Amino acid sequence: MEIAELAYALDTFYFLVCGALVMWMAAGFTMLEAGLVRAKNTAEILTKNVGLYSIACIMYMLCGYYLMYPGAASIEGYLGEFAWLTSSDNAAADVIAGGEDAPYYSSLSDFFFQVVFVATAMSIVSGAVAERMKLWSFFIFAVVLTGFIYPTQGYWKWGGGWLDQAGFLDFAGSGVVHMCGATAALAGVILLGARKGKYGPGGEVKAIPGANLPLSALGTLILWLGWFGFNGGSELMVSNVGEANAVALVFVNTNMAAAGGLVAALLLARLWFGKADLTMALNGALAGLVAITAEPLTPTPMLATFIGMVGGLIVVPSIVMLDRVLKIDDPVGAISVHGVVGIWGLLAVCLSNPDATIGAQLLGIVAIFAWVFIMSFIVWLVIKMVMGIRVDEAEEYEGVDIGECGLEAYPEFKAAD
């Protein structure tokens, strides 16, 4: 067997395993969100998460992938023949021939890796709109986001579009994936309103504690694990010494940033609130991960820790400010973790990557935010006018588990609320 064939097999294998790790992030988001909502809304958030994942996969196959990578594989035209899905993958002869354009992993492995990314972006939305949004309105939005809104801005960067040509850098998706999801969530929450009981008549903020923090901690650690695939796989190659070292650095930096984010958020919560708020520590780890995602390859592990720590220091006041000042009710902190810290991650690229310019990074931030916010706002608004996006007051009080799914997550337990 040719060594090129072996390298092709190794890179394809690496790509697929990383994709599978990212798929597992769906479990992480599901558990994180299930723990931070009240018991009466648990089954519905689980349904949303498994539903959105599956919708994202199907929509990305039907049209998202074509929009995002018009030149990928042997796609003939937008919504054209499904040639790349049915025809043979790369030929061994092309791989062995080598050269600049020689394929070094399976085309389908690329599709697989990309499809789990779009699911991640949509997962971010579900937590922010939890406990009060209609299930089917959410699913309709998922169809549009994963099939159209996400792939369009994905094309601008990763498909070789105008943001890429403008010098905007986003290694694994602080902007394309995380800020995109958070922005769509923000548009939805603005139209949806806060959960009943979140704000008193005088505007005073009330806490609505989550029902199951062990699940949230498990979900965060699952996301932490999945992120090695998210960032590590984005290196796209592992089969030579240089690439293998790069992948190792990406893994280390990803891990250090999460650790830095957690410690920083935990310390800040302790100093600010007087007690060690676990949920803030969990958000801190995720903030560290989001912050390093835009550039996990060029920082040293020390700098990666610092970038993650700043993410953790940003996420706590961001959550409190959204909650208290802007009155944006985000039960899991998704908008702060993925949006506000995503912006920090994109700017932090300039700390270590000499190719980055602050202007191009700002251009990317503004472009992605504007596109996703405006499109999402319009889509949410149309859904709201046609079928409504919010459950009625009685259903919200009873819990959306019974109202939307007709079952309860914990029927044997008597829930306090």
Added chain:
Amino acid sequence: MKLITAIIKPFKLEDVRQALGEAGVQGLTVTEVKGFGRQKGHTELYRGAEYSVDFVPKTKIEAAVGDALVEQAIEAIIGAAATGSIGDGKVFVTDLSQAVRIRTGETGDQAL
């Protein structure tokens, strides 16, 4: 006969049970309850937002005692349940007009 009802901090239950036993009290009924006193509960922070705990978890104990034991029993409860900080609880004493031991039909002090 008197019925002594005491609201105490839950973690003091074992100490109170032991003290009442040593004072000669023969039986005790315990209930987990929630309530508030002069402090009207307290507040906690969740993700930076306050929430109030209006009803604080407490333990209620009830003991029926003969008149001769009342003072000792009250002192036993106070001695065992006091921590000196807020929320230590209260002791209430009410007259008990009758007591019956179901198994034997004994009444009054004999039934306690």
